[in-house]
Amino acid sequence: MDLMTHTSVMEPMIATSSLDTARTGQSFRVVGIDDADARIQALRFGMAEGADIHCVTRIPAGPTVVRSGRQEIAIGRALARRIRVTGGAVEAGRRYEQ
Amino acid sequence: MSSSTGARPVSLVLAGNPNVGKSAVFNALTGTYVDVSNFPGTTVELVRGRMGVYEIVDTPGVYGVSSFNEEERVARDIILTGDIVVNVVDVVHLERDLFLTLQLLDMGKQMVVVLNMSDEARRQGVAIDQARLEELLGVPVIATAAVKGTDIEDLKSVLPAARAGHGDPALQEGLADLQRRISLRSEALLVLEGDEEVSARLGLEPGTQRDTIYRERRRRVDVICAEVVRETREGAGFAARLSRWMLHPLTGIPMLLGLL
Numbered sequence: 001m002d003l004m005t006h007t008s009v010m011e012p013m014i015a016t017s018s019l020d021t022a023r024t025g026q027s028f029r030v031v032g033i034d035d036a037d038a039r040i041q042a043l044r045f046g047m048a049e050g051a052d053i054h055c056v057t058r059i060p061a062g063p064t065v066v067r068s069g070r071q072e073i074a075i076g077r078a079l080a081r082r083i084r085v086t087g088g089a090v091e092a093g094r095r096y097e098q
Numbered sequence: 099m100s101s102s103t104g105a106r107p108v109s110l111v112l113a114g115n116p117n118v119g120k121s122a123v124f125n126a127l128t129g130t131y132v133d134v135s136n137f138p139g140t141t142v143e144l145v146r147g148r149m150g151v152y153e154i155v156d157t158p159g160v161y162g163v164s165s166f167n168e169e170e171r172v173a174r175d176i177i178l179t180g181d182i183v184v185n186v187v188d189v190v191h192l193e194r195d196l197f198l199t200l201q202l203l204d205m206g207k208q209m210v211v212v213l214n215m216s217d218e219a220r221r222q223g224v225a226i227d228q229a230r231l232e233e234l235l236g237v238p239v240i241a242t243a244a245v246k247g248t249d250i251e252d253l254k255s256v257l258p259a260a261r262a263g264h265g266d267p268a269l270q271e272g273l274a275d276l277q278r279r280i281s282l283r284s285e286a287l288l289v290l291e292g293d294e295e296v297s298a299r300l301g302l303e304p305g306t307q308r309d310t311i312y313r314e315r316r317r318r319v320d321v322i323c324a325e326v327v328r329e330t331r332e333g334a335g336f337a338a339r340l341s342r343w344m345l346h347p348l349t350g351i352p353m354l355l356g357l358l
Contacts, residue, residue: 037166043312044161046193046320059345070190070222070329074345 017088020080022055022064028085029053035082045071053085107153110257111180113173113202115195116159118188119214121145123242124156126250142172152257155180162198163205163288165295174296177202178284182260183209184253189219189226192327196319203235204265204315205284210256213241221336225328234322236263268314272307 016031030051033039042048047068056065056072063074075083114120128147137144145156157176158169165171177183183202187195202209213226220243232239238256242249269290276286280300288296290305291312297304343349 040164040166040308040312041161043316044194044197046197046316048313048316057342057346060347062345065342065345069193070224071194072342 016084016086018081019055019064019066019075019083019085020077022058022066022080022085022088024055024057025090026055026088027052027090028055028087030083031086032084033082034084035079038079038082045073047071047073105151107148108151109179109181110149110152110154111176111183112154112156112186113177113183113198114159114186115161115188115191115198118159118186118191118195119216119242120156120159120186123184123186123212123214123250123253124154127152127253128154137172137175140168140172142168144172144176149254152182160198161194163201164291164293171295174288174293177205177207178282178288178296181208182257183207184212184257184260185209186212186214188214188216189224189327190216190222192224192226193319193323196322197315199235200266200315200319201287203237203263204269205287206262206265207284208260208262209237210253210260211235211237211239212253213239215241215243223329227326227328231322231326234264234325237261266311266314266318269311272305276302 019028022028030042030047030049030053032049033042039048042051045068047053047066051068053066053068056067058064059074061077063076064080065072065074112120112124124145124147127149129149130147132147134143134145136142142158147154155176157173160170160173163170163174163177165174185199185202187199199211211231213228213231226241228239228241238259238261240249240253240256242253269287272290273283273286276289277283279302280286280289285296285300289300289302290307292304292306292308294304344353
């Protein structure tokens with residue numbers, strides 16, 4: 001019984017990763033930004049926690065370019081490492097873009 | 099207020115995000131650059147011009163009013179002292195640009211919003227319900243396409259109707275409390291948002307609510323956008339694709355060589 005109760009309150013397992021591991025074509029939801037200033041800027045841009053973003057391209061050894069709605073921004077690797085995201089599905093019907 | 103030598107000029111501040119067409123609006127309003135100078139103590143360039151009773155100041159493009167960098171500090175101080183704010187907004191980036199717009203509304207500035215229908219917006223088929231946006235913001239909204247003469251006449255004619263719009267009602271209490279000590283509502287808002295510089299200037303403790311206020315402002319922007327934006331196509335336009343090609347080493351290096 002104890003075990004049952006315990007299991008029921010367990011949060012579902014959601015795998016989070018950091019944005020710097022994103023690959024072109026994947027879509028994510030932002031779950032956390034571990035940088036106070038970046039979080040404020042993200043709120044201004046509409047890419048803060050809860051926003052759905054799409055990895056447009058990833059420059060080798062460079063920034064990750066993400067899109068949210070009609071906006072695209074390049075995020076440097078150091079910052080991308082501090083942005084936690086869930087998901088990573090490749091949208092059906094959307095071709096990889098270079 | 100008027101005297102025999104004429105009334106004090108009305109200070110009109112152009113404000114907006116970077117690359118939204120502020121300077122085009124400035125040029126169309128003033129006809130020519132009248133005075134270019136650096137903002138005292140900074141390397142930020144300021145352009146001033148005159149149009150009738152208005153003294154027009156172009157501000158550096160910013161995503162919000164606070165103290166993150168030199169441009170923001172300059173834009174902030176000009177906006178604080180301006181009589182009227184003309185907020186230029188790019189419809190392609192409405193969900194980004196309206197964040198500043200709502201902040202200006204929360205500051206209680208007398209304002210007019212100029213919707214810049216850029217070529218990119220037309221190409222992407224973005225349409226805005228202008229009347230509804232005007233209703234939601236509570237200030238006059240003017241649409242311009244490539245800043246044509248007729249649009250500028252529309253803007254000029256609406257300037258006297260500049261007014262304070264609908265700020266966030268949730269901020270009222272905090273603002274009213276602060277306004278017992280600060281006369282300007284715009285300064286009170288920045289103190290409430292925890293702007294260290296403005297608070298220090300007024301000898302007050304900066305507020306600790308920035309995250310909450312910004313989050314709520316973002317939510318309100320998203321609600322407004324959901325109501326007024328009609329888009330026919332999502333995704334990047336040619337300019338965005340081009341910049342992406344230029345960024346990528348595989349395509350960027352040949353393009354660089356081509357240019358050289």
